Amino acid sequence: MTTYQNLPLFALARRNDPETSHIAADAMNQGGASRQGVKVLEALRATDGLTAGELEAQLGFHAHKRMAELERLGLVRKGEARICTASGTLRHAYWLEE
Numbered sequence: 726m727t728t729y730q731n732l733p734l735f736a737l738a739r740r741n742d743p744e745t746s747h748i749a750a751d752a753m754n755q756g757g758a759s760r761q762g763v764k765v766l767e768a769l770r771a772t773d774g775l776t777a778g779e780l781e782a783q784l785g786f787h788a789h790k791r792m793a794e795l796e797r798l799g800l801v802r803k804g805e806a807r808i809c810t811a812s813g814t815l816r817h818a819y820w821l822e823e
Contacts, residue, residue, distance in 0.1 A: 762791045774818040778811040
């Protein structure tokens, strides 16, 4: 069984973003982004691929913000687009990378 801990995921704020965005990014970088990444990976492990919208509906946070990071780390792969059951729109599904 794979465990995911201390993932190097980062929330960013742009230079011209308001101070509240920088505060939120700092808070996420204290472990929030990593915890969300772990939840995404655990949800994908339990299914046969999900879209970011389906993950968001299941997990209760903006999972799409973690997908690019997890893909860049080689932990997930983006599959073909399909109709998302959460939004009814065409979206890419994601799977754990083997």
